[in-house]
Amino acid sequence: MSLARATGLILAKELRVELRSRELLSTTLVFVLLVLVLFSFTFDPTAAEARRFGPGLLWLALLFAGSLMLQPSFVREQTNDTLSALRMAPIEPFAVLLGKLVANACYLFFVELILLPIFAALYNLAILPVLGRLLLVLLLGTIGLATTGTVFSAITAQARLRELLLPLLLFPIVAPLLIASSEATVGLLSTQPYLDRVWLVFLLVFDVVFLTAAWLFGEYIFEE
Amino acid sequence: MALTTKSNLATSTFWTLLTYTLLALAGYAALFVAPTEKTMGVIQRIFYFHVPSFWTAFIAIFTTTFGSIAYLATRKNKWDWIAVSSAELAAAFLTVGLVTGPIWAKPVWGVWWAWDARTTSTFVLWAMYVSYLLLRTLVDEPERRALLSAVVAIFACLDVPLVYFSIWWFRTQHPQPVIGDGGYLDPQMWRVLLYCWGALVALFLLLVRQGYRLERLRAEADGLRMEVERRAL
Secondary structure (H helix, E strand, O other): OOOOHHHHHHHHHHOOOOOOOOHHHHHHHHHHHHHHHHHHHHHOOOHHHHHHHHHHHHHHHHHHHHHHOHHHHHHHHHHHHOOOHHHHHOOOHHHHHHHHHHHHHHHHHHHHHHHHHHHHOOOOOOHHHHHHHHHHHHHHHHHHHHHHHHHHHHHHHHOOOHHHHHHHHHHHHHHHHHHHHHHHHHHOOOOOOOOOOOHHHHHHHHHHHHHHHHHHHHHHHHOO | OOOHHHHHHHHHHHHHHHHHHHHHHHHHHHHHHHEEEEEEEHHHHHHHHHHHHHHHHHHHHHHHHHHHHHHHHHOOHHHHHHHHHHHHHHHHHHHHHHHHHHHHHHHHHOOOOOOOOOHHHHHHHHHHHHHHHHHOOOOHHHHHHHHHHHHHHHHHHHHHHHHHHHHHHHOOOOOOOOOOOOOOOHHHHHHHHHHHHHHHHHHHHHHHHHHHHHHHHHHHHHHHHHHHHHHHO
């Protein structure tokens, strides 16, 4: 079976599981919303501060959400002991990783789409004029977060204390991603919106580096 | 399954004594041989251990990455033992660098922590290697531990240039304290600096060797324990 087809099957399975339970998306959405409101309580930002700090808070909230949301993608397989079945399937091990990775990126991006208007309203930011470019930044950031997050959730699922361990491994690795995506978002939401090319290219490089690494080293994680 | 033998102990003692002598001389050189810096004064002498600690930490990070790749390629335990013992030292030397930095920065810059690009990147690096070591304590099965931590080490190493570039670029866009990045260094200072680095590299080699042997003994002990349990059944 080709990689694309196998990945598609895994992706369809992941989405079906989530559509039937809908537990992950609704919980994450409420979580990110809560974090954003709590941030606003602790900072009480003025209009200028909201423009300067809002994007960072948004990305931080998404990072927190990601570290919780990416957890179940492999833990779920383990509790039901279905990972061995996936391992035995006559497909490339990378397809399992890639399918889950794309599913996780879809979940995160979906949460971001719903969240964006609420975020703009809460922090009183004009997102409509820059919507296309903002979505591009969100997409690139989400791919990077989903790639590293999925690989590390596959790793921590096999360890003790995995709920604590995943953020611990993930946060330092995605520190450059957090900087790049919040800086790019700050540029887009400033009074004279602009898209910083350096950060955009940086996000692209981050995604390519870690997707390649996942492709090269991902199979080792599933070995029995 | 040879445990510590007599000749092993003798070589060990020899290298330990040699390293300690080198380190003692490095301390002497940093305090008395190097000239006192004109503007910063005596506090600048911490630099002879601060900078070489980072250089040594980078050797350790390189060794960990190399060991991890070699483990994935060959599946020989020895590479995992090398990777973990040098990762421990990477964390240790980065800690030394991160602690000596603020001690120097407080009197010179007036703040303990200036959020400058290099310090911040190094802190992120430190966090990566500490969580690598934590991961190792949380996976019990030795082969699984070696595999998973090898992948994490490779990801961490790929992240190093990205961390440095992003934080450097981020910092150059924001106001920051003026950092005296002295371009010129007195030749005598250079000599002391390089000598101190040599001493720290010797310490690194000594400790990697000890760490490696410790890991090997641990694996042997685990094997024996399993054997005992198997026979008891």
